[in-house]
Amino acid sequence: MKKWTPYLLVAPYILHFMVFVLFPVVFSVVLTFHSWNIIAPMKYVGLANYTHVFQDRLFWQAVWNTLRFLIVHIPLQIIVALGLAELLNRTVKGASFFRAAFFLPVIVSGVVVTILWQQLLSFNSGILNRMLTALALPRVAWLDDLAIAMYSIAVMATWKNVGLYIILFLVGLQSVPTQYYEAADLEGASNWQKFRYITLPMINPTMFTVVVLSTIGGFSLFVEPYIMTQGGPMNTTLSAVMYIYRQAFQYYHMGYSATLGFCFALIILMVVVLQRRYVEQEV
Amino acid sequence: MSSFLRYGLLMLAALSFIYPFIWMVSASLSSERGLSEMTLLPIGFTLSNYATVFTKIPLDRAFLNSAFVALLTTGLVLVSGAMVGYALARMEFVGRSLIFYLIIFTMTLPFQITLIPNYITMVRFGWVDTYLALIVPFALNSLSILLFRQAFQSLPQALIDAARIDGAGELRIIFQILVPNVLPTVLTITILTFMGLWNEALWPLIVIRDEETMTMPQLVTLFSVGGRAEGQLGVKIAAAVMLAIPIVILYLFFQKHFIRSMASSGLKD
Numbered sequence: 001m002k003k004w005t006p007y008l009l010v011a012p013y014i015l016h017f018m019v020f021v022l023f024p025v026v027f028s029v030v031l032t033f034h035s036w037n038i039i040a041p042m043k044y045v046g047l048a049n050y051t052h053v054f055q056d057r058l059f060w061q062a063v064w065n066t067l068r069f070l071i072v073h074i075p076l077q078i079i080v081a082l083g084l085a086e087l088l089n090r091t092v093k094g095a096s097f098f099r100a101a102f103f104l105p106v107i108v109s110g111v112v113v114t115i116l117w118q119q120l121l122s123f124n125s126g127i128l129n130r131m132l133t134a135l136a137l138p139r140v141a142w143l144d145d146l147a148i149a150m151y152s153i154a155v156m157a158t159w160k161n162v163g164l165y166i167i168l169f170l171v172g173l174q175s176v177p178t179q180y181y182e183a184a185d186l187e188g189a190s191n192w193q194k195f196r197y198i199t200l201p202m203i204n205p206t207m208f209t210v211v212v213l214s215t216i217g218g219f220s221l222f223v224e225p226y227i228m229t230q231g232g233p234m235n236t237t238l239s240a241v242m243y244i245y246r247q248a249f250q251y252y253h254m255g256y257s258a259t260l261g262f263c264f265a266l267i268i269l270m271v272v273v274l275q276r277r278y279v280e281q282e283v
Numbered sequence: 284m285s286s287f288l289r290y291g292l293l294m295l296a297a298l299s300f301i302y303p304f305i306w307m308v309s310a311s312l313s314s315e316r317g318l319s320e321m322t323l324l325p326i327g328f329t330l331s332n333y334a335t336v337f338t339k340i341p342l343d344r345a346f347l348n349s350a351f352v353a354l355l356t357t358g359l360v361l362v363s364g365a366m367v368g369y370a371l372a373r374m375e376f377v378g379r380s381l382i383f384y385l386i387i388f389t390m391t392l393p394f395q396i397t398l399i400p401n402y403i404t405m406v407r408f409g410w411v412d413t414y415l416a417l418i419v420p421f422a423l424n425s426l427s428i429l430l431f432r433q434a435f436q437s438l439p440q441a442l443i444d445a446a447r448i449d450g451a452g453e454l455r456i457i458f459q460i461l462v463p464n465v466l467p468t469v470l471t472i473t474i475l476t477f478m479g480l481w482n483e484a485l486w487p488l489i490v491i492r493d494e495e496t497m498t499m500p501q502l503v504t505l506f507s508v509g510g511r512a513e514g515q516l517g518v519k520i521a522a523a524v525m526l527a528i529p530i531v532i533l534y535l536f537f538q539k540h541f542i543r544s545m546a547s548s549g550l551k552d
Contacts, residue, residue: 005453009370010382012363016423021389024400031399038406084296087289094293100538101297104304107534107541108527109482111500115507115523116307119318119516127306127321163300167546220394223484227508241395248399249489261395268393 031258038252049259059260061235062243063267065150069239070218072154077214078207081162085169086195099170103163110160110223117156118143118228143229149237153224161217165210172206173199211275219268240264304527311521318516332521339518340506341494342525349499350529352417353480359422360476361469362458367423368431369457373443386425398489405490416490417498421480427472434465471544474537481530499526 032049034042053059084102088095105113120127121142129139142152180198189197200207221239225231231238244264248257310318314327336342370376371383401420410416438461446460462469487501494502503522534541 006370006374006376006379009366009374009453013367013382013386013423013428016363017385017389019404020401020420021385021392021397023404024397025392027400027403028396038403084293087293091286091289091293094290096539098293098297099542101300103538103542103545104300104531104534106545107478107530108304109484109500109530111482111484111504111507112523112527115503115519116303119307119310119520120303125318127303130321159300164545167542171546216393223504227504230508244395244398245485245489248402254399254403258396258399261393261399265393265396 028258028262031255032262034255036254038254042255045255049256050263052256053259053263056260058235058238059240059243059263062238062240063264065236065238066219066221066240068150069154069157069221070215072151073157073218074211074214076155076158077162077165078210080158081165081210082169084162085166085173088166088170089173099163099167102166105160106163111227113156113160114224114227117159121152121156144233146233146236149229149233153221153228153237157218157221157224161214165214168206168210169203172203176202208276212272215272215275216268219264219271307520307527308524311517311524313517315515315517318520332515332517333525335515335518336506336522336525339511340502340522342499342502342522344495345497345499345502346525346529348414348496349481352414352498353477356418356421356480357473357476359418360424360427361472363423364427364431364472365457365462366454367428368433369435369453369461371428372432372435386428390425390429402489411490412493412496414496417487417496420486424472424476427476430468430472431465434468435461438464470537470540474541474544477533478530478541 031042033044033046035045035048036042088098091098119125123129123139123141123144126142128142132139140148143149176199180202181194184194184198220241222241222245225237225239226242229237231242240260241264244257244260247253247260305323306321309322309325311332312325312328312330313320313322314329314331316327320326367382371379405411405416405420408415410419442460442464443456446456451460482500483498484500484504487498488504491497491501497505503526506522507519
């Protein structure tokens with residue numbers, strides 16, 4: 001082995017890192033102090049982009065929409081995934097069939113799932129409303145009601161991703177030593193007590209992974225509202241990434257869009273740090 | 284909980300995950316009237332929805348684009364991942380731990396930050412509307428480097444020493460001796476990378492404007508958001524079915540590996 005061999009091997013990585021990671025990060029910082037529409041030369045504007053962010057109602061609405069999405073999506077994701085993982089963990093027959101079924105939406109493109117759910121949620125002919133009608137209940141405007149549309153998307157996203165989290169929880173559940181449950185049985189613990197005092201603390205690391213992954217996934221929400229509602233009705237399903245995309249590629253406000261990207265990344269960071277604290281304290 | 288209730292709940296859940304897909308396929312084969320039924324078998328069987336898709340958008344071309352881009356990029360990810368992973372796992376050199384931390388840093392960086400500069404890079408390189416824009420930014424991947432590094436670390440040094448005594452060069456050691464010994468890792472990386480690329484819609488939407496170069500998810504997205512489906516649900520759904528079919532077929536073949544690789548990486552799309 002010659003001395004420069006390792007450097008030759010990592011050279012493509014270094015080059016790729018500089019062009020697609022280092023440069024973008026540095027350039028993003030520079031962009032946030034400029035006004036630029038790609039065609040005309042960049043114009044230095046100082047902190048104007050940053051001050052504008054604070055006055056931009058639509059951005060904060062988009063951030064709020066994204067948070068509303070997460071507030072429904074994350075707990076739902078955990079409850080459904082943990083529940084089904086528990087059921088699967090105790091089931092011997094057909095476990096691989098069930099796993100495969102739950103995992104199917106995970107592998108399919110978000111584009112497909114969105115087009116599919118658009119039909120399922122359709123006001124006039126959607127399956128959900130047909131079920132409601134059959135039960136003599138009033139139909140719901142799943143995607144057109146200002147208060148409901150974002151939560152419909154959150155439920156859809158849960159359906160799409162929950163299979164992955166079922167698998168993660170299953171791995172977590174299977175790593176809990178069975179002696180703990182046996183000891184608890186001897187003490188006469190109820191099923192709920194066993195779940196609360198043995199299972200939950202033991203799967204804490206998995207819980208944290210699930211929370212962080214679904215948070216980051218939720219923050220990058222784009223395709224689902226982009227196809228389903230285009231951010232409507234009345235911008236109630238406009239996600240932060242959609243708004244950043246819109247500012248950059250529809251209005252060509254590159255500097256401002258980069259600033260939004262930074263502010264949003266900061267918000268993500270804050271939420272993830274808070275979650276880390278909370279999840280570690282909680283159990 | 285009785286086992287009857289458990290299986291009941293599981294069946295109900297499984298049904299809610301599978302039924303929509305069955306409905307989708309069946310609806311795509313139905314006449315427009317059948318679409319509003321919760322049908323499991325097509326009503327008024329017809330292939331006209333599929334025929335319409337092909338006459339309205341160049342979906343066959345997009346399929347070839349997607350396959351070409353996803354296959355080539357996956358190949359590049361494997362080659363580059365093995366090379367960098369090998370250097371990190373098996374070689375001593377100045378800057379090794381720095382590179383390791385750069386990789387971790389890259390993985391935690393939100394893509395919202397790099398999105399616009401990367402687009403500008405594509406414009407400056409003149410790569411907009413070319414395959415290069417779809418391939419090069421994805422040709423190296425932090426996760427694959429880490430997975431290869433981990434796998435190579437667990438192999439015995441004797442394997443490498445023996446190859447060296449036989450006069451094998453480093454590339455030969457990597458690709459002929461080590462890679463065949465870590466096939467599960469290769470499979471994991473292949474599945475994750477290919478799936479991610481096949482389903483990626485946002486980046487193509489940004490760098491490709493020319494219909495001839497569009498990938499499948501992008502074309503289907505534009506088709507269904509834009510007016511060209513003209514409210515014909517069946518046509519829209521048929522396009523979605525065709526986007527889903529390749530990955531579902533792969534999934535049915537490699538089901539176990541799909542689930543294992545996703546679980547081991549803890550990552551999604």
